[in-house]
Amino acid sequence: MGINYLASLSHYVPELLACLTMFGLILIEATYKEEKKERGLLFLAAGIGLTSVLVFLIFNLGKEPLSIFTNSVVIDSFSTLSKIIMCLGTLGAVYLTSQSRDIQGNLKPEFAIMATGILVGGMLLSSANNMLVLFIGIETLSILSYVLASLKKNDDRSAEAGLKYALYGGITSGIMLFGMSHIFGVVGSINFTDIAVGLKSLSEGQVLIVLPSFLLFLVGIGYKIACVPFHMWAPDVYEGSPIPVTTFFSIVPKVAGLAALVRISTTFFAEPGVLNVGWVGTLSIIAALTMTVGNISAIGQQSVKRMLAYSSISHAGVMILGIIVMNDLGTRSVLFYSITYLFMTLAAFYIVSFVNDKYGNDHFERFSGLIYRYPMMAIMMTILMFSLAGIPPLSGFVAKFHIFNALIIEKYYTLAVIAGINSVIALYYYLKIVRIMTLKPSESEEEIQGFTYVNQGVVVALTIPVVVLGLFWEKVLMVAEGAKVFVQ
Amino acid sequence: MVSLSSYLFISFALFISGLAVMIARKNIIAILLGIELILNSAALNFAAYARFVNQNIDGHLMSLFIIVIAAAEAAVGLAIVIRFFQIKETIHIDDATQLQA
Numbered sequence: 001m002g003i004n005y006l007a008s009l010s011h012y013v014p015e016l017l018a019c020l021t022m023f024g025l026i027l028i029e030a031t032y033k034e035e036k037k038e039r040g041l042l043f044l045a046a047g048i049g050l051t052s053v054l055v056f057l058i059f060n061l062g063k064e065p066l067s068i069f070t071n072s073v074v075i076d077s078f079s080t081l082s083k084i085i086m087c088l089g090t091l092g093a094v095y096l097t098s099q100s101r102d103i104q105g106n107l108k109p110e111f112a113i114m115a116t117g118i119l120v121g122g123m124l125l126s127s128a129n130n131m132l133v134l135f136i137g138i139e140t141l142s143i144l145s146y147v148l149a150s151l152k153k154n155d156d157r158s159a160e161a162g163l164k165y166a167l168y169g170g171i172t173s174g175i176m177l178f179g180m181s182h183i184f185g186v187v188g189s190i191n192f193t194d195i196a197v198g199l200k201s202l203s204e205g206q207v208l209i210v211l212p213s214f215l216l217f218l219v220g221i222g223y224k225i226a227c228v229p230f231h232m233w234a235p236d237v238y239e240g241s242p243i244p245v246t247t248f249f250s251i252v253p254k255v256a257g258l259a260a261l262v263r264i265s266t267t268f269f270a271e272p273g274v275l276n277v278g279w280v281g282t283l284s285i286i287a288a289l290t291m292t293v294g295n296i297s298a299i300g301q302q303s304v305k306r307m308l309a310y311s312s313i314s315h316a317g318v319m320i321l322g323i324i325v326m327n328d329l330g331t332r333s334v335l336f337y338s339i340t341y342l343f344m345t346l347a348a349f350y351i352v353s354f355v356n357d358k359y360g361n362d363h364f365e366r367f368s369g370l371i372y373r374y375p376m377m378a379i380m381m382t383i384l385m386f387s388l389a390g391i392p393p394l395s396g397f398v399a400k401f402h403i404f405n406a407l408i409i410e411k412y413y414t415l416a417v418i419a420g421i422n423s424v425i426a427l428y429y430y431l432k433i434v435r436i437m438t439l440k441p442s443e444s445e446e447e448i449q450g451f452t453y454v455n456q457g458v459v460v461a462l463t464i465p466v467v468v469l470g471l472f473w474e475k476v477l478m479v480a481e482g483a484k485v486f487v488q
Numbered sequence: 489m490v491s492l493s494s495y496l497f498i499s500f501a502l503f504i505s506g507l508a509v510m511i512a513r514k515n516i517i518a519i520l521l522g523i524e525l526i527l528n529s530a531a532l533n534f535a536a537y538a539r540f541v542n543q544n545i546d547g548h549l550m551s552l553f554i555i556v557i558a559a560a561e562a563a564v565g566l567a568i569v570i571r572f573f574q575i576k577e578t579i580h581i582d583d584a585t586q587l588q589a
Contacts, residue, residue, distance in 0.1 A: 132550055139557045143564050150568050159572045160584045166565045167519055171510055173561075174526030177554060178503055181533035188542040190550060236587040 008068035011075055014056045014083065015123050021049025022116040029109040039109050043098045046112045050094065050119075054087045071191060072130035074263075079127035081335055082259040085342050086122045089251035090115050092346040092462070093244050099455060101357040102242040107151055115248055117144045122256035125224075126263075131180050131190040134260060138176070138220060141253055142169040148248070149241045161240025168223065168233040176220025182213040192267045199268060199275060211278050214268070218282065221264070224257030225316050228289040235297070238309035243356055246305060247349040250312040255338050258319055262331055265323050276326075283324050284415055290317030291422045298429050304352050304362045307429055308345070311388065314422060315341055321419060322403045325410045333402035340387070340395040340469055347462035348384045351377055354450025367433055369442025374451055378437045380463045387466045389430040390423050395469035495536035502529035516572070516579045520565050527558040 009016070028042045057080055065076030097103060097111045121140030128134035146169065150162025184190055186206050187198035202210060219230060226234040238246045269279040294314030301307040319341075322334035355370075356362040371378035387396035400423065407416045506525030509518060531551040538547025573579055 132546075132553060135550075136553065136557070139561070143557075143560055146564050146568060150571060154575065156575045157586050159568065159575050160586050162568045163516070163572050163584055164587075166561075166568050167510075167516075167523070170520070170523035170561055170565065171507075171526065174506065174523055174530060177527060177530035178533065181499075181530045181537065181550070184534060184547060184550070185537035185541055188544075190546045240587050 005069065008073075011066065011068050012073070014053050014060070014087075015120060017049065017053045017056060018116055018120045018123065021046065021053070022113055022120065024049060025109065025113045025116060029113065032109070039098075039105070042109050042112060043094065046094050046116065047091070050087060050091045050116070053119075054084065054091070057084045057087060067129060067193075071193060072133050073124075073127050074129040075127055078262070078331065078335070079259060082126045082255055082338070083123050085255050085335075085338055086119055086126070086252045089248065089255070089342055089346065090119045092342075092350075093248035093251070095458065096247055096346075096350055096353055097244040099450065100242070100244050100353050101450075102353065103151060103244060104153070107153070111148065111151060111244060114144045114148050115252075118148070118248070118252055122252050125256040126259035128260060128263070129192045129267075131184070131192075135173075135177065135180070137256070137260075138173060138224060141224065141256060142173065145169075145249065145253065148245050149237050151245060152242055157240040158242070161237045164233050164240075165237045168230075172220050172223035172230060175216050179213040179216025179219070182209055183217065186210050186213075192263070196267050200271065207274055211275060214275075214279065215282060217264075221257050221261050222286065224253050225261065225320070226254065226313050227286050227316055227320060228293050228313075229286070231290070231293070231313055234313055235306060235309050238312075239303070239306050243305060243349065243353040243362075246309065247346065247353070250309065250345055250349075251342055254312070254316055255342070258316070258323070258334065258338065261320070262323055262334060265326060266331065270326055280324055280326070283320055284412070287317045287320040287324060288415060288418050290314065290320065291419060292317075295422050295425045299425070301429070302363050304364060304367070304433060305349075305356070307433075308348060308352065311426065311429070312345065314426065315388075317422075318400065318403060318419060321407055321412075321415060324412065324415070325406045327406070327410070329409065330403075330406045333399070333406050336402055336469075336473070337399040340399045340466065343462050343465045343469075344384050344388050344396060347380065347459050347466070348388070350455070350459050350462065351381050351384075354448055354455065357450050358446070358448040364433060364436050365440075365443065367437050368440035370437045372442055373445070374448070374456075376456055377451060377459065380459050381437060382434050383463055383466060385430040385434050387470070389427045391427075393470050395466050395473065398470050398473045492536060492540040495532065495540075499529040499532040499536070502526070502532065514581050516569050516581055519581065520562060520569070523565070524558060524562065527554055527561075530554060531558075 024045055025042060028045055032039060060080045061077060067074045094112050094115055097108050103111060118141055121137050124133055125137030125141060128137050146162050146166040149165045150159050152158035186209050187195045189195055189198065223230040238249060269276045291314045294310050294317060298307050298310035301310065319334050319337050322330045322337065352362050355366050359366045387394035390396045390400045404416055502525050506522045506529065509522030509525065513519060531554040534547040534550040569579060576583055
């Protein structure tokens with residue numbers, strides 16, 4: 001027993017490294033004097049730590065799936081790939097924090113520390129094979145997120161965002177636990193593999209308890225993904241938090257929640273039956289609502305950040321479509337979608353953040369005439385918006401196409417039509433910003449300090465994958481399959 | 489002897505009263521108390537199922553972790569409420585309306 005645990009640790013290096021990075025950052029932060037503004041060493045350490053996590057994860061990619069810690073944590077290619085996405089997202093958000101003026105200098109280290117902690121929670125969540133691990137993962141993610149949301153001191157909007165996040169989070173995790181407790185009572189285990197076996201031999205009365213319990217379970221995860229009945233917190237929290245925090249929230253918790261949802265769906269509901277019908281039906285309604293509500297609310301927004309927040313809700317809806325089909329093709333397209341979503345969102349938020357730092361807000365008008373002053377940034381923003389809207393040949397289109405393909409093979413025509421209509425609606429508000437950037441004259445000639453050559457380079461580097469994945473996706477997918485990257 | 493169904497009944501009552509507190513009360517501290525009620529109903533459920541139905545350690549583990557994490561969540565929640573009170577000088581949920589579309 002003890003030896004097995006020690007042997008499990010050797011497969012758990014990325015998570016341990018992330019924990020070590022967090023502790024190291026706390027120690028480094030403690031050595032700084034209060035009034036010192038620059039925290040160069042700390043960000044360097046964060047960068048090195050997160051990059052080493054990333055390197056270890058990439059080395060883990062092609063390996064056979066294995067379950068460690070008495071089968072409570074599963075490490076397979078799917079979880080490793082979602083961890084890579086989360087790690088990249090964290091790195092991007094930490095770099096943005098070091099450049100942003102939306103967070104005070106002496107609070108920036110706290111962001112780096114909390115973000116690394118949230119990454120650990122997300123890693124736990126994406127490879128959880130046990131209700132306890134899943135619960136701990138969700139709570140690690142949530143509790144640190146509450147703190148991040150209220151990071152700005154003496155700012156009433158930030159405090160309110162944290163408050164709302166904490167209250168919603170508390171209710172949903174309580175409801176999720178209540179559901180979990182009844183599943184445990186009926187099936188008699190908290191291990192996913194054992195539950196999946198137990199679900200096959202249920203009496204009708206037991207199904208009547210288990211199905212509503214799973215719906216309560218879904219509340220907790222749906223809250224992390226921000227899908228529609230549980231999305232009320234998202235726009236408020238996204239708006240109240242500083243922009244680097246918003247960037248982080250729209251990537252890491254979302255990908256972690258989706259990974260957990262994929263694992264739950266494929267472990268428990270792959271067998272046809274009453275449970276499968278109920279689960280797929282619920283997810284279909286949620287996905288359709290999520291896409292539509294997210295898109296329609298995004299139309300009237302003044303602030304680009306809030307628009308991106310709503311659009312990230314609708315992207316989550318599209319990703320849930322890939323889970324509904326319940327096969328390898330669907331899971332693979334969800335992963336591909338989240339990779340492209342990562343790059344698109346990160347780069348778009350970078351540009352928004354630098355503009356916001358200059359003018360103090362990020363309304364659409366602040367972007368007017370950007371093409372005359374910073375042509376490179378305006379072109380990148382245009383590419384990103386086209387890709388987010390799903391226009392060929394960019395990667396956003398390819399990702400959406402894969403999901404539609406999986407849907408149509410499994411004959412979910414209605415959902416495919418709803419998703420198609422939503423892409424058209426999305427086109428409107430994404431192109432609005434492109435129109436303002438190119439056609440309206442510039443408001444002022446002042447330069448935006450955020451757009452240094454290095455930062456412009458970073459934005460371009462983040463946009464390149466958006467284009468490359470769109471053009472050479474076939475090769476990327478082939479390489480990926482050759483390495484057995486995706487779910488076995 | 490107390491049966492399983494009475495435990496389940498009590499935990500269900502706790503769950504419902506927790507939800508009712510969250511919906512009806514306007515005081516943020518009261519809402520945090522409601523969250524505690526919901527979490528405790530789940531913990532009670534796990535302990536009861538572990539005692540009566542499945543004689544394994546999983547249920548006890550879950551209830552222990554729920555107690556620990558509920559404490560952590562309450563600590564962070566209260567810290568945020570204090571910050572909110574320092575800025576707004578109120579703990580009424582209806583005053584948290586800065587962020588509305």
